Amino acid sequence: MNDPPHRGTGAAAFTASRDPALGGAESQLLRRIGQGDEEAMAAFYREHGRVVLAQVLLVTGERALAEEIVQDTMLAVWRGAGSFRGESSARSWVIAIARRQTRDRLRRQRLRVVDDAFLADQPGSGPGPEVMALDRAELAEVRVAIRELAPAHREVLGLAFGSGLSLPEVAEVLEIPVGTVKSRLTAARTALCRILSEKGQNR
16 A cells, blocks of 8 residues: 555644544444555545644654654554554544654654653642733744643643543553643643743743
């Protein structure tokens, strides 16, 4: 099979949303992919490619690299669709694949990856007054500030708010407890608020 068609996927990480009408159709689509149905693969790519790209881009920060990882991810879906058992949503399943692909690529390039255990153990310092900065900020400002966060903080924010996954699904993708997801989200939000507050003070 040729690589799945690339269709100009965007990277609107905080505007992507999950289609609630999917349900059992996801498993059927993946069964068709497992049987070698290229039209089903193209449909899967159209449904999930944009969100996967947005999530990978949050972690890598490099568009070209993120697009390569998405292509590798979709190739892995093509080869492994028969292993999908419906125990998770297709979206959380493909994002988990993308996360593994991203980690493998970053390791091969010997780039620094934030240690999960370190971030998981960081206590939330409490948002304090700076939380108002997030409420006042424009979306464009938030997107710029997100780029300054640690990779794992960008990742958890993207999963929780950009990919339309539930907290249990985020925990499954990250392979950490739901409580740790909540703590990491608190820490990420606090860091984001602090960055926005500092930018506002520097104007």
